[in-house]
Amino acid sequence: MTTENRIEALRQEVRAWLESNVPTGWREAMTNVEQDAFVAAQRDWFVKLSTAGYATPHWPQGWLGGGRSLAEQKVIFEEVARADAPRLILYFVALYHAACTLFECGTDQQREKYLDGILQGKIxxxxxxxxxxxxxxxxxxxxxxxxxxxxxxxxxxxxxxxxxxxxxxxxxxxxxxxxxxxxxxxxxxxxxxxxxxxxxxxxxxxxxxxxxxxxxxxxxxxxxxxxxxxxxxxxxAQATLASERGLTLVELTQRMRYALPMLVQSMRQNGCEHDPVVHRDLGKLIANVDAACALADQYLMKRIMGDEQVGDASIVKLFYAKTLREFAALGVRIGGLQAQYYSGFMRGATQETGHWTLDFMNSYNWSIAGGSNEVQRNIISERMLGMPREPKSWQLAEGKA
Amino acid sequence: MSFELKELQDSTRRVIDAAGIAADESELWSQLTELGWLMVTVPESLGGLEAGVQGACTMHCELGRGLARAPYLPAMLALDAICGSEQSERDTWLEQVFAGGLITTCLAECSLHVSDSRLDGSATGVQSADSAQHVLLWTDSNDLVVLVDLRKPGVAITAKPTWDLTRRLFDVELDQVPLSEHHIVAEGESARVMIQRLAALRDFYLAADAIGGAQTMLEMTIEHLQTRVQFKRPLALFQALKHRCADMKASIVAAEAMLFDALRRLEGDLDNPQFGIKARGVKMFATTMFTQVAEDCLQLHGGIGMADEHPCHLFLKRALLSEQLSGSGAAYASNLALDLIENSGNLQSGKCA
Structure with missing residues (x-):
């Protein structure tokens, strides 16, 4: 089988598995629930996914589900997004940050002590x-x-x-x-x-x-x-932060694209389906979402080819964070007064839930966490565009705290 | 980027860098016809480079970097139509193009109809019509693509000077021009498919051109900020300005990713209707981006950016025109939205791949 056929076969396999295994109605079930119920649901989904080998494709050969190429990992992330499966928020640090740090920098004793635990659901x-x-x-x-x-x-x-x-x-x-x-x-x-x-x-x-x-x-x-x-x-710590290698943004940008019809649904509910001003805003957003998907995809392709350059990751993250904010902001505008009525929150969901004001608040996760937009702009301007760093001579004025 | 595309990019860049920004139209035209650049998408069997739409866009990007004045964009569109023609005259037209003759086409609106084997109507945004022998046009009913001889009676061309100093546009009026069979490029269903394809290619090429222009403009601006000293420091040290450059860089890279991602997915399937809608999205994103970049870069240049002797304004004016050519951003945004609305039945069926 050629590589291309193998990848396509994997795609079909993962797609079929997800179709019969993604918990139905998880979004409703996770709306306004106590955190314990959320943790239990995450654990159930983690056990299913990891038993099938799809939680650890990035682990080395020899581990359950491990030894997958970056191109294969990408397929799994794309299919998880396509199936609108719950995100494994509770296990992300364990599966990526902890595991990759241990694989890359840990001792044999540390790997032995901790990695099995991760597979068994340690958080x-x-x-x-x-x-x-x-x-x-x-x-x-x-x-x-x-x-x-x-x-x-x-x-x-x-x-x-x-x-x-x-x-x-x-x-x-x-x-x-x-x-x-x-x-x-x-x-x-x-x-x-x-x-x-x-x-x-x-x-x-x-x-x-x-x-x-x-x-x-x-x-x-x-x-x-x-x-x-x-x-x-x-x-x-750099090894920890580099561990997810752009896969998350492939998943999130794809999820954003799949969520676009939610905006249309809101337009219908709020009677602005034929509003030409909304059409223009929506059209611009569609293009931005498309660009974000292409950026994330291109970034991962560069990694697969070994062509990544400093600043590439910052561009993807910055552009995604800005587009996500625009997405939620348009939802809030389309939602009108309806979107201002408190609708509770959905736990462990994706960034787009259709609870637009909640999504708007949540979008700050991406513009602040993991290196804020401002930090990304510093990286792009200084390390990619070659503009000078801030001088370090600044001092607090005397008498100030 | 594949090795072949990289090579094409490098060789185009060398020529454009040597020619300089907004170099003389006729000099560049003879240079690029001699180098065979118009033949980039033409199949090898017809004497072309067969580098596909990706190759063409790589080249348009480079030509856009230099705000190239020559009418290669309409020429390549016309050539694409000719290569796709099943008419017996095809090889004669190809020879005309190989010999350096310009066949232009319409970059804006084309409204034409046939009655009693005569053509009536008009086309706007026809680039360099005064130096072309023929113009490629199509009818409103989308069932006929023709080459019209610009020197024949009944054909009038009017120069429409634009703020953009790098492209010369004309209106073409047709009044009872006899429709000669020798000049039909496509008819019926194949004409309909050809017209759609030309519209999509026009959008992709304008997008690529905008990306190239934006790249040069940002590079020039960063160089200016690095060298211009105020308050005893280079302007490039100010974070407020650095962050604007970073945002511009991100938009340029996003436009480029979007363009080439669409082409990678659709290259083998150019007659797919999705090709058209993708092309509109890319064109809108890239040309709006170019305008925004050009607008902000002129601001970052300060006073010199307002001086005619500095090339800043050439970029801004080209960007503003490109945003309106083919179809405006506002119109395309509505197209994209309506396409999504149409394809979003209920939420579940909206989740298509």
Missing amino acids: WCQGFSEPNAGSDLASLRTKAERRGDRYVINGQKIWSTMAQYADYCLLLVRTDNSGPPQAGLTYLLLDMKTKGVSVRPISQITGDDEFAEIFFDDVEVAVEDRVGEEGAGWAV
Whole structure:
């Protein structure tokens, strides 16, 4: 069989499997439910998907479902989007960030200790951002002090998705203050049940509490749970962040395209189906969505060919985030007063639920998290267009905090 | 991009860079006919390069980078129609083109009808009609594509000077022009398919041209910001300006991705009606993007951007015209929306691949 035929055969196989396995009515079932029900539904879907081998196509050969090429992984993501399957939000950090970090930078003992757990449904969260270290991640201050064969951690993390349900945390801490900020960071794996760890969910503007703060009060982590050398945390964190390799944006842009008919449905419900002004706005959005899909697709093709250049990923993310905002904003306009009536929220859904005001609020997830639009613009202008970096000479005026 | 396309891109860029921005029309025309560039989509069996629509768009992108003045865009459309013709005169017309003769076509509206074997009507946006022997036109009923001899009685051409200084447009009026059988390119169903295809190609070529123009404009602007010093620092250091450049870069790359993605998916299937709607989306996105980029880049140049001696205005004016040629952004946006509405029955059936 040629590669092309193999890919097409995989597409048909995944499509058929999804048709009989995607839980029906999951969107309705996940609207205004308690978080426990959401977690249970995610777990059920994860077990189904991972048993079929479709949750871990990016893992190496020898693991369940592993050893798939990037082109094959792309097919799986495209089909998941096409089938409107629930997104595995709760397991994303485990399957991608944790697993890929362990494959790339972990020790054999660490892989043995943690990877089976991931396949059995252990949930991981990410402990990178801090209240004073967002865009400037390298300035983080959560401190780890070496005492014998352990690190003792004090500090606080924030914006950790689903940390309240997590079994483990990928933790980036400061072990040294003497050199440049990136050089003093160390990467640890933390059991969330360790004494001294407390989690506080953050109530969000959507009414959901998907994110949480994590507090560390003399929390002890064994040295064998360090990934990479002490002081090499920044490089390990780059491996974590690069792990999903553009697949998420292929899935999300495709989902956005499949969601366009929702806008038409809203137009019909609100009687503006024949409004020429709405037609123009919708037409422009359709083209933008098409461009976003093409960008994500082209980016992944470049990765498959090994042609990726610095800044490429930033362009895809920036363009997607802007288009997503436009999508939701048009929904809000079409929805009119109806969209202003509180409709509750849908958990673990995609970015487009047809609850337009909710979707609008949620669209900030993509323009702020994972490197804000502003950070992406810095990367594009400085590293791609060769424009100079900000001078570092700025100082607080005297007497100011 | 494949190796062949890369080669085509490199060789086109060398010539256009050497010619400079908005170089002389007739010099560039003879250069590009000598180099065989018009033959980019022509099959090898007819003496062409057979590089497909992707090849043509790669070339239009490069020509757009230099705001090329020559009427290669209508010439390539006319040539595409001729190659697709099943008429016995085809090879005679091809020889005329091989010899450097220009057959132009309409880049805006064509309204023509036949009665008693005579043609009446008009076409707007006919590029460089004064230096062409023939113009390729089609009837309102979409069942006839013809070559009209511009020097024959009953044919009047009127120059319509545009703000865009890089393209010369004409109106063509036909008054009781005898329809000669020798000049029919396609009839009936094959004419209908040909007209659709030409409209789609016109949109893709204008889109590619816009992408090239926007690329040069942004490069020029960044160079300006790097060298222009105010407040004792290069303007390129100001984040407010850097972010605008980043947004422009993202839109340009998006337009390019959109164009070539559509072509990759549809290249072998040019008569598919989806080709037309895709082409409209790409054309709208790319030409609107070009206008936005040109508008902002002129602003970023400051005072010099308003001076006639600086090329900034040439880009802006070409962008504004391209946005209106073929079909306006507003009209195309409505087309896209109506297509979606038509194809969104209920939500489930809307989920098509």
